[in-house]
Amino acid sequence: MLEFLLKSLAILIMLTLSPFALGIANAESNSLTHSISAAYSSVDMQMGLITQKNAQACVEDECIAREQFDTRVLALGERLAQAAFAVYPDLKKRVPNFEFKVVNKIAAATTSTANGRVIVFRGLQQLALGDEALSYVLAREMGHVIGQHHKQNFATKLIITAIASVAFPALAIVSASSTAAQASTATTAVTSAASSLTSFVGTEVAIKKAKPNQLAESDHIALNLMVYQGYDMEMVLADLPAADETMTTAWLRDLQASGMNLEKTIHSQVFDLAQAPI
Numbered sequence: 483m484l485e486f487l488l489k490s491l492a493i494l495i496m497l498t499l500s501p502f503a504l505g506i507a508n509a510e511s512n513s514l515t516h517s518i519s520a521a522y523s524s525v526d527m528q529m530g531l532i533t534q535k536n537a538q539a540c541v542e543d544e545c546i547a548r549e550q551f552d553t554r555v556l557a558l559g560e561r562l563a564q565a566a567f568a569v570y571p572d573l574k575k576r577v578p579n580f581e582f583k584v585v586n587k588i589a590a591a592t593t594s595t596a597n598g599r600v601i602v603f604r605g606l607q608q609l610a611l612g613d614e615a616l617s618y619v620l621a622r623e624m625g626h627v628i629g630q631h632h633k634q635n636f637a638t639k640l641i642i643t644a645i646a647s648v649a650f651p652a653l654a655i656v657s658a659s660s661t662a663a664q665a666s667t668a669t670t671a672v673t674s675a676a677s678s679l680t681s682f683v684g685t686e687v688a689i690k691k692a693k694p695n696q697l698a699e700s701d702h703i704a705l706n707l708m709v710y711q712g713y714d715m716e717m718v719l720a721d722l723p724a725a726d727e728t729m730t731t732a733w734l735r736d737l738q739a740s741g742m743n744l745e746k747t748i749h750s751q752v753f754d755l756a757q758a759p760i
Contacts, residue, residue: 516576519636520597527595534587537604551607552584558617559600562624565707570628577627582620591733592623596632600624614713615721621707622740625700634692701740705747715748 540548559582567574577598590605600623611619626632708715722741723734 516596516630516633519633520595522636523595523632524597524599527593527599527601530593531585531587531601534589534603537586537588548584548604548607554613554616555582555584555602555620558613559620561711562617562621562707565710566624566628569706569710573628580624580627589731589733591731592619594623594627594632596627596630596636598624598627600627609723612717612721614708614718617711617713618704618708618718618722618744619737621704622700622737624707625703626696628703629696629699631696631700634696638692697736697739698743701743704740705744715744719744719748 559580563580566580580598580600582600582602584602584604584607587603588605589603590609591603592601592606593603594600600620602620606616606619705715708718719741722744723737
């Protein structure tokens with residue numbers, strides 16, 4: 483009974499303190515946290531890329547098409563970076579520059595790191611997006627960097643890991659008091675595994691809970707960058723993939739949700755594209 487109560491308390495603390503972690507992460511002055519989160523997000527990206535299926539090697543005309551797509555991504559990304567530093571003057575203090583790269587992964591997706599590295603998966607080329615929509619997709623990913631979402635997620639992970647490491651040694655003490663001394667090694671191993679599992683699950687739950695707000699902020703930042711450059715948002719909306727059953731990945735579903743949010747925004751009387759918030 484006591485073990486159940488302690489576990490429940492640990493999970494409750496995790497969910498309660500996750501917003502607190504996000505507040506810590508937003509502190510602009512914490513350069514050390516930013517540096518560590520940048521390194522962590524880079525490692526996390528590399529681990530994620532390893533699990534993604536590679537695209538097949540190109541041949542003849544397909545290789546030319548890939549080169550053209552890569553060139554478009556770099557050119558559009560450079561324009562967006564200039565807009566980002568103009569719209570958000572303090573950004574350069576923590577992100578000196580943005581780097582854009584296309585990797586040969588079969589999925590349609592983007593990812594990024596806290597220090598401004600934006601990765602485009604080769605599968606995105608298959609969506610045949612025009613410059614407007616492709617720019618918006620890149621801007622959405624930049625929104626996660628500008629919104630410091632990598633830093634927020636890292637802070638959440640730190641707090642939850644610390645809580646799990648504190649909660650489960652308490653369980654080990656309770657367990658040891660009621661078992662034979664020769665079982666202490668096994669108890670320690672089980673407790674360690676339980677702590678790691680709880681830390682992982684708690685982190686996933688907390689980050690998933692924060693994701694909708696992060697996506698909404700990323701969409702807002704993307705819209706600011708696009709409007710600053712004078713893009714026609716109606717053209718962006720028209721070129722984004724239509725909602726259908728082929729949206730089988732989380733990234734594509736998020737893009738679909740962004741499209742629906744964009745439609746509501748640009749057709750709303752509240753938002754005036756001529757006077758977009760910068």
